[in-house]
Amino acid sequence: MADEWVFPKGELMRGKRGLVMGVANERSIAWGIAQQLAAQGAELAFTYQGEALEKRVRPLIEGIGADTMLECDVTDDGQLDAAFATLERKWGKLDFLVHSIAFAEKSELKGSFVENTTRENFLRAMDVSAFSFVAAGKRAAKLMDAGGAMVTLTYLGAERVLPSYNTMGVAKAALEACTRYMARDLGPEGKRVNAISAGPMKTLAMAGISGGRGLLSTGREWSVMKEDTSMEGIAGCALWLLSDLGRSTTGEVIHVDAGFHIVGVPSTGDANE
Numbered sequence: 001m002a003d004e005w006v007f008p009k010g011e012l013m014r015g016k017r018g019l020v021m022g023v024a025n026e027r028s029i030a031w032g033i034a035q036q037l038a039a040q041g042a043e044l045a046f047t048y049q050g051e052a053l054e055k056r057v058r059p060l061i062e063g064i065g066a067d068t069m070l071e072c073d074v075t076d077d078g079q080l081d082a083a084f085a086t087l088e089r090k091w092g093k094l095d096f097l098v099h100s101i102a103f104a105e106k107s108e109l110k111g112s113f114v115e116n117t118t119r120e121n122f123l124r125a126m127d128v129s130a131f132s133f134v135a136a137g138k139r140a141a142k143l144m145d146a147g148g149a150m151v152t153l154t155y156l157g158a159e160r161v162l163p164s165y166n167t168m169g170v171a172k173a174a175l176e177a178c179t180r181y182m183a184r185d186l187g188p189e190g191k192r193v194n195a196i197s198a199g200p201m202k203t204l205a206m207a208g209i210s211g212g213r214g215l216l217s218t219g220r221e222w223s224v225m226k227e228d229t230s231m232e233g234i235a236g237c238a239l240w241l242l243s244d245l246g247r248s249t250t251g252e253v254i255h256v257d258a259g260f261h262i263v264g265v266p267s268t269g270d271a272n273e
């Protein structure tokens with residue numbers, strides 16, 4: 001659990017200001033990343049989706065000394081424009097962006113992809129889970145000097161077929177391609193764009209996937225490290241990519257999943273294997 005970890009304090013992000021999109025509660029991956037960035041001296045602003053989430057997120061962010069919360073449903077260009085305009089007025093410039101947002105109808109995150117996928121959900125999942133990174137990244141880039149960095153969150157379902165992941169896997173494949181094209185366009189300006197492919201974590205988004213528990217237990221059993229993916233590991237990777245340590249890395253999809261993605265067939269544990 002993210003709130004059980006004490007992230008090591010340091011100065012890696014001192015003087016940097018960034019926007020974190022996608023905190024819903026204390027289990028959110030965006031929240032784990034935010035805590036790590038704050039522990040390294042970053043100044044943070046947050047977006048939230050709708051009033052109900054504002055009530056949950058405000059006490060969290062106040063706990064790390066942040067006070068800027070901007071309402072932003074990423075399907076609404078007006079809200080995106082308003083959020084970035086407020087940041088521009090407040091800070092003038094931005095150093096980094098964390099995009100940790102996805103959505104697909106729960107009813108379609110199960111069973112047959114071919115049978116269950118509707119045009120409406122397909123387009124919505126693409127809009128919220130892939131295009132929103134382009135939409136937010138475009139606005140963020142306008143506020144960044146050379147050295148700016150962006151990170152999004154993806155999952156192995158973009159590369160491989162996983163049970164129930166269905167439309168979300170297709171949207172994540174698009175998100176990873178968006179990451180590379182954004183990196184190409186923004187690279188000459190010295191801005192970096194990367195994705196973290198995280199192993200399964202117990203969050204609200206994971207709860208929406210039928211059989212999500214199976215993804216968690218298989219993730220642990222099949223991973224080469226034989227352990228769950230840690231929030232600390234995901235947040236540490238984000239810190240590397242968003243700080244100057246990640247200086248020459250762009251257009252990458254970095255797996256943080258205890259080595260699950262390299263396994264073709266899991267070991268049985270037999271010594272003669």
Ligand code: NAD
Pocket residue numbers: 021022023024025027028029030048049053072073074075100101102103128153154155156197198199200201202203204205206
């Ligand atoms: P989460 O539910 O805590 O976060 C998802 C966020 O998306 C929420 O804050 C929600 O408000 C936001 N969101 C959804 N629709 C939105 C909209 N229209 N406008 C603005 N915000 C919207 O779950 P999480 O697991 O922390 O998910 C964060 C990211 O990490 C997602 O992209 C998810 O696919 C990815 N990811 C999760 C896992 C996992 O196992 N939990 C693994 C790999 C990648």
